[in-house]
Structures are given as C-alpha cells and as structure tokens.
Amino acid sequence: MTKMTPYTPRNAFTVDLEDWFQGLTSTNPHPERWPSLESRVVPATQKLLDLLHVHDVQATFFVLGYVADRYPELIRAIGEAGHEIGVHGYYHRFIYKLSPDEFRGELGQAIEAVERAAGVMPAGHRAPYFSVNASTPWAFDALAEAGIEYDSSVFPTRSMLYGYPGAPRFPYRMAQSGLVEYPVSTLQVGRYTLPILGGFYSRALPYAVTRWAIRRLNAQGQPAILYIHPWELDLGQNYRKVTPRERITHYHGRRGLEAKLRRLFTDFRFTRLGELGVAANGSKLERSNA
Ligand SMILES: [Zn+2]
Numbered sequence: 658m659t660k661m662t663p664y665t666p667r668n669a670f671t672v673d674l675e676d677w678f679q680g681l682t683s684t685n686p687h688p689e690r691w692p693s694l695e696s697r698v699v700p701a702t703q704k705l706l707d708l709l710h711v712h713d714v715q716a717t718f719f720v721l722g723y724v725a726d727r728y729p730e731l732i733r734a735i736g737e738a739g740h741e742i743g744v745h746g747y748y749h750r751f752i753y754k755l756s757p758d759e760f761r762g763e764l765g766q767a768i769e770a771v772e773r774a775a776g777v778m779p780a781g782h783r784a785p786y787f788s789v790n791a792s793t794p795w796a797f798d799a800l801a802e803a804g805i806e807y808d809s810s811v812f813p814t815r816s817m818l819y820g821y822p823g824a825p826r827f828p829y830r831m832a833q834s835g836l837v838e839y840p841v842s843t844l845q846v847g848r849y850t851l852p853i854l855g856g857f858y859s860r861a862l863p864y865a866v867t868r869w870a871i872r873r874l875n876a877q878g879q880p881a882i883l884y885i886h887p888w889e890l891d892l893g894q895n896y897r898k899v900t901p902r903e904r905i906t907h908y909h910g911r912r913g914l915e916a917k918l919r920r921l922f923t924d925f926r927f928t929r930l931g932e933l934g935v936a937a938n939g940s941k942l943e944r945s946n947a
Contacts, residue, residue: 658754660686661840663668667875667880667926667928667932667933668871668875668880668881668882668883668925668926668927668928669716669717669839669880669881669882669928669929669930670709670714670716670717670883670921670922670927671717671718671783671809671833671882671883671884671885671930672705672716672717672718672719672720672747672781672884672886672887673719673745673785673884673885673886674698674702674718674719674720674724674747674886675698675721675723675724675736675745675785675886675887675888675889676691676694676698676721676888677695677697677698677701677888677891677894677896678691678694678896679691679721679723679749679905680749680866680886680888681723681764681903681907682897682900682903683898683899683900684712684748685750685898688723688748691723691805692888694896695894696727697893697894698728698731698887698888699728699731699754700891701887701888701890701891701894702731702735702887702920703840703877704815704890705885705887705890706734706735706738707843708915708918708919708922709738709922710738711896712874712919712922712923713779713925713936714738714922715739715740715741715927715929716741716927716929717740717741717743717913717929717930717931718735718740718741718742718743719733719743719744719781719782719783719809720732720743720744720745720771720774720775720779721745721747721748721749721767721785722745722746722747722748722767722768722769722770722771723742723747723748723749723770723772725767725769725770725771725774725775725843726773726774726894728753728774729756729773729774731767732771732774732775733774733775733826735775736776736777736936737776740929740931741780741929741930741932741944742771742775742777742778742779742785743771743780743782743809743930743931744764744767744768744771744782744783745782745783745784745785746763746764746767746778746784746785746915747766747767747770748763748765749785749786751783751785751786751788751792752784752785752788752789752793752796752810753788753789753790753792753793754870756926757795757796757799760793760795760796760799761802761803762784763886764799764800764803765803766805766868768804768805777839778804779805780805780806780807780931781805781806781807781808781809781810781845781931782800782805782807782808782809782810783809783810783884783931784808784810787810787811787812787818787821787841787849788810788819789808789810789811789821789829789868790819790820791821791823792819796810797831797833797834797836797838798833798834800834800836800879801835801836801931802832804838805836806836806931807836807837807838807839807930807931808836808837808838808839809838809839809840809841809882809930810914811824811825811838811840811841812840812841812843813825813841813843813850814843814850814851814852814910815841822850822854824840825838825840825841826840826842826843826845826850826935827840828880828933829933830841830889830933839852839882839930839933840873840881840882841873841882841883841884842854842870842871842879842882844873844874844877844880844884852874853866853868853870854870854871854881854882854884855881855883855884855885856884856885856886856889856901856945857905857906857909857910859883859885859914859917859918859944860889860910860911860913860917861909861910861912864917864920864921865890866914867917867921868920868924868930871924871925880933881925882930882933883921885914885918889911889914890911890914890915891911892911892912895908896911929933
C-alpha cells in the first residue's frame, strides 16, 4: 500500500530544442559544417507537438538561438500551442568550456534570437549538455543579470559528459542571484543519485521504471522534471559517422520512445516548468511567480 500524500505535485515535461547535429558531440563543435548536414528539426519537433496536443500536455521548450534564427515560424507555432519558451544557448556550447565573458556573449545572442522569434522574453534557461557545475558559479549570476528568472541546468549526478554531484536534487531559490533552479529529476537509491528521467534513460529503461520513479518523487511531494530532444523521435535520421558512444546515447531505443511517451502522458499530469514553483516544505508547493 502506498501512503497518499495530501498534495500531488504536477510534473514538468521539458524539451531541448536543437537539431540532431547540434546535440552530437562530434558535429557540435563545427557550426561551419552544420549547413551541409540535413536539418530535420522542424518535422521532428512537429511530431512531438502533435503528440503533446493529442494528450493535452503543455511543455517547456528550451530553444537553441541558432534554431530560432533559422526557423522562427516553428518557435511561434510552439508558443501559440500554449507551450513555454526558454533558451538553450546559441551554438550549444559546453558552458564549463567558456569564459564568463564568452558565456555572457553567447547567452545574450541566444536570448535575442529566441525573443525575436517567439515575441516574448524567455524566462527560463537550460545549459547545453547540462554543462554547469561547481566550476561555473558565475553562470547563475550572468543568467540573473540577463533577466532570466529560472534555470534548469543542474543535473545532480555524474555522467560521461555532465553532472553536478552534490547539488540539491529538488527545486530551490538561489540566495545570491535570486534565480530559481529546477534540477533535472534524479532518484536516490542508497548513496547513489541516479539520472533516470532524461531522453536517453527513458529510451533505455522500461516504461515501468520511469513510472515507478515519478510516483516515488511525487510521493515525496516533489515534481518530476523530465527532458527530451525532438531528434530522439526522428526514426528517419541516421548519421553514419557517429562514435560508438554516440551510437548508444543518441540512437539507442528511439523506436520505442513514442509509445512510452503516450503512456507517460496518460499516467501523469504535466505543466510548464516555470509554473511549478519552489517547495515551501516537503509536501506543498508555492508558486514562485505569484
Ligand atoms: Zn541540448
């Protein structure tokens, strides 16, 4: 028997909006080559938008500035469908490889591009590759200075590319910058903090594991914050020059993902990330923008 909590949090479904070659670490560092690669972000995103529409889910899209500049009509369509639009950098660079000034420049360029396309100033930010960690404390101040209200870049775990081990696992307001941080959900099992609700993990794990993890978070009075990329739903995209790691992280399990998402959207309630709020105590959420 599971114990009922007095308040069941809503969850947040988030989308990192980028083209497949911007997410691949082998093609990402070469924007000069991007125009020679087949852009598939529009049809891949449309597939995801259709799925969200059918299930009446409103999500948060973190949009790459480069994509916003090339496909403004796509960004407008996302906003008109009732989704929230945030920013995801301009060239999808690792923040921990940038200097504070380089980050400010890239962020400003990205915000301008997304605002131009969407017609509204993005309130939220997610770092490419979740690339904030203990070495980038300046990133949060730069976000607040740029007018960003909340961030969702902290992945309080360790993986091959990203992770901020030891960071808080649940939404919180940062004392210095005033920024609200919505860490991507993890699961605590003994002394291990496991990433489990992201694109790759959703593709690799059976849906029953995803469902169990969300129920467990909700029973603790916490929302689940999930993320995905449109290219994960694009079965027609096959780049032959990927590395062995990318073959797994980028391509494994794509075929079963759509069916898993349909079950997910049926089983749980989702809202836009910026509306989740920060937990005032263990079971009740307080709207941060009230
Ligand atoms: Zn990304």
